[in-house]
Amino acid sequence: MVSILPNNIQIEDDRTGINIETLKRAFLDNLFYIQAKFPKISTKNDYYMALAYTVRDRLLNRWLNTTETYLEKAPRTVAYLSAEFLLGPHLGNNLINLGLYNVVKQAMEDLGLSLTDLLEQEEEPGLGNGGLGRLAACYIDSLATLEIPAIGYGIRYEYGIFDQEIKDGWQVEITDKWLRYGNPWEVARPEAELEVKFGGHTEDFIDEHGRYRVKWIPFKVVKGVPYDTPILGFQTNTANTLRLWKAEATESFDFEAFNKGDYFGAVHEKSESENITKVLYPNDESYEGKQLRLEQQFFFVSCSLQDMIRMMQVQNLTLERFHEHYAIQLNDTHPTIAVAELMRLLLDEHGFDWDKAWNITTKTFAYTNHTLLPEALERWSLNMFGSLFPRHLKIIYEINSRFLDEVRIKFPDDFDRLRRMSIIDESGERYVRMANLACVGSFAINGVAELHSELLKKTTLHDFYEMYPEKFTNVTNGVTPRRFMVLSNPRLANLITSKIGDSWVKNLDDLRKLENFLYDTNFRKEFHKVKQEVKQDLANYIQTSYNITIDPNSLFDIQAKRIHEYKRQHLNALHIITLYNRIKANPNLDVTPRTFLFGGKAAPGYYMAKLIIKLINSIADVVNTDPDMRDRLKVVFLTDYNVKFAQRVYPAADLSEQISTAGKEASGTGNMKFSMNGALTIGTLDGANIEIREAVGEENFFLFGLTAQEVSQKKAAGYNPWDYYNSNPELKLAIDRISSGFFSHGDPNLFKPLVDSLLYRDDYLLLADYQSYIECQDRVSQAYRDREKWVWMSILNVARMGKFSSDRSISDYLKNIWKVPSVKVDVPEYSQSND
Numbered sequence: 001m002v003s004i005l006p007n008n009i010q011i012e013d014d015r016t017g018i019n020i021e022t023l024k025r026a027f028l029d030n031l032f033y034i035q036a037k038f039p040k041i042s043t044k045n046d047y048y049m050a051l052a053y054t055v056r057d058r059l060l061n062r063w064l065n066t067t068e069t070y071l072e073k074a075p076r077t078v079a080y081l082s083a084e085f086l087l088g089p090h091l092g093n094n095l096i097n098l099g100l101y102n103v104v105k106q107a108m109e110d111l112g113l114s115l116t117d118l119l120e121q122e123e124e125p126g127l128g129n130g131g132l133g134r135l136a137a138c139y140i141d142s143l144a145t146l147e148i149p150a151i152g153y154g155i156r157y158e159y160g161i162f163d164q165e166i167k168d169g170w171q172v173e174i175t176d177k178w179l180r181y182g183n184p185w186e187v188a189r190p191e192a193e194l195e196v197k198f199g200g201h202t203e204d205f206i207d208e209h210g211r212y213r214v215k216w217i218p219f220k221v222v223k224g225v226p227y228d229t230p231i232l233g234f235q236t237n238t239a240n241t242l243r244l245w246k247a248e249a250t251e252s253f254d255f256e257a258f259n260k261g262d263y264f265g266a267v268h269e270k271s272e273s274e275n276i277t278k279v280l281y282p283n284d285e286s287y288e289g290k291q292l293r294l295e296q297q298f299f300f301v302s303c304s305l306q307d308m309i310r311m312m313q314v315q316n317l318t319l320e321r322f323h324e325h326y327a328i329q330l331n332d333t334h335p336t337i338a339v340a341e342l343m344r345l346l347l348d349e350h351g352f353d354w355d356k357a358w359n360i361t362t363k364t365f366a367y368t369n370h371t372l373l374p375e376a377l378e379r380w381s382l383n384m385f386g387s388l389f390p391r392h393l394k395i396i397y398e399i400n401s402r403f404l405d406e407v408r409i410k411f412p413d414d415f416d417r418l419r420r421m422s423i424i425d426e427s428g429e430r431y432v433r434m435a436n437l438a439c440v441g442s443f444a445i446n447g448v449a450e451l452h453s454e455l456l457k458k459t460t461l462h463d464f465y466e467m468y469p470e471k472f473t474n475v476t477n478g479v480t481p482r483r484f485m486v487l488s489n490p491r492l493a494n495l496i497t498s499k500i501g502d503s504w505v506k507n508l509d510d511l512r513k514l515e516n517f518l519y520d521t522n523f524r525k526e527f528h529k530v531k532q533e534v535k536q537d538l539a540n541y542i543q544t545s546y547n548i549t550i551d552p553n554s555l556f557d558i559q560a561k562r563i564h565e566y567k568r569q570h571l572n573a574l575h576i577i578t579l580y581n582r583i584k585a586n587p588n589l590d591v592t593p594r595t596f597l598f599g600g601k602a603a604p605g606y607y608m609a610k611l612i613i614k615l616i617n618s619i620a621d622v623v624n625t626d627p628d629m630r631d632r633l634k635v636v637f638l639t640d641y642n643v644k645f646a647q648r649v650y651p652a653a654d655l656s657e658q659i660s661t662a663g664k665e666a667s668g669t670g671n672m673k674f675s676m677n678g679a680l681t682i683g684t685l686d687g688a689n690i691e692i693r694e695a696v697g698e699e700n701f702f703l704f705g706l707t708a709q710e711v712s713q714k715k716a717a718g719y720n721p722w723d724y725y726n727s728n729p730e731l732k733l734a735i736d737r738i739s740s741g742f743f744s745h746g747d748p749n750l751f752k753p754l755v756d757s758l759l760y761r762d763d764y765l766l767l768a769d770y771q772s773y774i775e776c777q778d779r780v781s782q783a784y785r786d787r788e789k790w791v792w793m794s795i796l797n798v799a800r801m802g803k804f805s806s807d808r809s810i811s812d813y814l815k816n817i818w819k820v821p822s823v824k825v826d827v828p829e830y831s832q833s834n835d
């Protein structure tokens with residue numbers, strides 16, 4: 001391959017060299033030349049930045065050569081469209097993927113700095129809410145690792161997911177100013193800006209070939225500026241791009257208003273435009289029909305599609321082959337307006353006729369559904385949609401009319417079906433149904449775990465399944481072992497590698513080889529020792545940050561995820577109260593000491609979720625100060641749970657709480673991260689729990705609760721929570737403790753909404769599952785006392801997690817949906833001289 005560097009330019013060793021002396025020199029150089037500091041006056045952040053730039057220099061070769069390879073070879077490419085990428089800190093991950101972790105650690109030590117401290121300094125890009133956004137981040141890691149030409153497209157929110165503080169037990173939200181000290185990992189590409197239109201009206205006309213055409217005259221135009229971040233594969237030359245769009249005002253708009261003498265109008269226009277990418281909507285699994293959110297979705301989708309088209313033009317490829325060049329994955333319905341926008345671009349801007357454009361479009365998109373919760377289904381008021389996107393609404397009408405004709409042919413005279421399947425909901429106020437548009441406009445539709453994909457076919461998307469059975473498939477989620485094992489749990493990773501070599505990092509199925517060491521007493525001892533050390537680390541952290549002492553010998557029982565009623569953090573709370581009550585009734589009871597740890601954010605407008613946080617903190621206040629507990633029970637709510645925090649939490653868990661009402665959790669991915677790190681799961685038959693249990697063996701998994709089928713049967717039969725309350729004394733006592741004001745300084749009203757929701761509705765069947773959960777928890781307590789057995793089960797969990805690598809998920813997408821071959825990237829000699 002020809003070098004992309006001009007002949008006369010020498011790559012300085014200081015920018016590529018990876019021996020300790022060079023790294024130290026490069027680091028001090030960056031501190032001086034980029035941060036404009038010298039050690040005496042440097043802050044921790046200056047050091048972090050200097051190191052980040054030092055590492056960035058060392059990945060540019062891979063990144064630019066990857067870009068150049070793709071440009072030259074124009075390979076089929078995956079475009080992953082997601083409104084969220086919950087990336088987590090870059091530095092540690094890049095060090096791991098470049099294979100530089102240890103040498104950089106040493107270099108920093110030589111300079112009297114601690115790499116751990118510097119890693120801690122990074123403000124994580126929290127550009128997502130939870131599972132959905134984190135999945136996107138794991139997938140782009142795996143795409144690069146598998147050497148797949150791919151690009152992630154999303155939004156560069158100026159404020160990501162809010163920072164959580166707890167005041168008097170309540171969640172308080174603080175804006176996440178993640179960009180305040182700069183972001184060394186992104187490169188702005190203002191030269192590649194694009195324009196996005198909004199509002200206005202359309203005009204029909206006949207073109208010079210006598211063809212009917214439509215022109216969109218927008219009300220406003222906003223600029224999209226791409227910010228690129230390299231996404232390294234693990235030990236490969238591939239470094240793909242994550243391209244996030246920032247909204248800016250167009251010059252012309254400012255200029256026009258300015259000329260009219262309306263200076264403030266011009267500035268207002270500018271800030272209005274920039275609002276589009278200001279802030280991430282913090283709702284998880286519930287949609288709010290906010291106009292700005294719809295603008296965000298269209299903004300990043302339009303930029304991304306125009307960008308893809310531009311790239312094909314640069315590569316001299318005809319747009320007739322758009323679907324051969326790109327496989328575009330819609331991560332949930334958030335980017336689904338892409339179906340209409342691609343049609344518009346092909347029809348109006350590139351002169352395609354309808355049939356050709358529709359053929360291309362429906363061979364391009366694939367849609368992943370992430371939830372069955374009805375409140376998460378996106379539908380946009382038709383008035384709002386039409387006034388923002390008049391042209392797209394027309395296109396959607398045309399898509400719908402042709403689609404309904406097809407339905408009529410397949411299911412004659414089934415008017416109810418037509419109403420249900422229509423992309424336009426006309427049952428009352430009219431709406432555009434995004435899931436329906438996604439199903440019609442995509443060639444593949446997938447759920448994210450086997451049960452979820454089955455339920456999709458049976459319930460939410462049943463009509464579409466009957467219409468297009470061939471489109472439906474399942475891809476069970478996965479997570480990257482690079483971040484969630486190697487980086488976050490180096491002790492465990494090193495132990496594993498010392499026994500079976502390091503192939504498992506790329507081929508997670510190789511963890512199976514650990515089973516050969518099950519009978520090795522020494523290995524089991526070491527494995528246990530690692531877990532205890534990691535628990536001690538977390539205990540130290542909790543001591544320093546919360547001034548709470550927890551005992552690493554107690555069972556660490558952790559539930560860390562968004563707070564949601566369906567995830568049932570309050571069922572966990574009922575268990576804690578039950579244990580508390582038992583000890584109060586019998587202070588000398590022989591109980592297995594437990595530390596209950598919770599982490600998670602509540603959507604700011606989700607009152608019940610916030611009340612659950614308050615309840616947990618209130619229980620903690622009582623339990624942690626009651627002398628009768630004698631350190632046998634501790635409860636800690638871990639504030640501001642994010643990716644960085646998650647990396648501390650997963651490795652330290654003994655027990656992973658995956659206790660959603662069966663049928664509600666589409667997959668879960670935290671469940672996988674806990675198991676990979678040797679936690680045993682207490683869980684329902686929900687989402688990927690089912691597949692985890694199958695993989696690790698039912699004897700190594702604590703199962704409880706109703707099945708999804710039993711849940712729906714119970715509801716259909718007229719579920720009455722009072723029956724459970726009245727017939728179960730422990731349950732009654734636990735609930736009464738809350739309603740009496742015992743955890744609220746005597747105030748019986750504080751938790752009344754929560755108690756009433758359980759007694760009068762209990763939509764998520766906590767009361768029905770309570771007894772089974774408590775009995776299962778008793779088995780857990782018993783099992784933890786047999787340390788040998790526990791370690792055995794824990795090892796088996798790690799050894800059998802191969803399936804849950806995101807590399808496997810991506811391979812499934814490649815095989816069954818995208819059909820994009822891998823491409824090797826060569827990196828010229830000079831950059832590898834020190835590798």
Ligand code: CJB
Pocket residue numbers: 129130131132133135284285286370371376448477665666667668669687
């Ligand atoms: N999920 O995080 C979200 N947000 C949504 O709006 C809808 C679903 C989660 O997606 C994860 C990735 O697929 C799933 O593992 C999880 O079960 C689901 O709740």
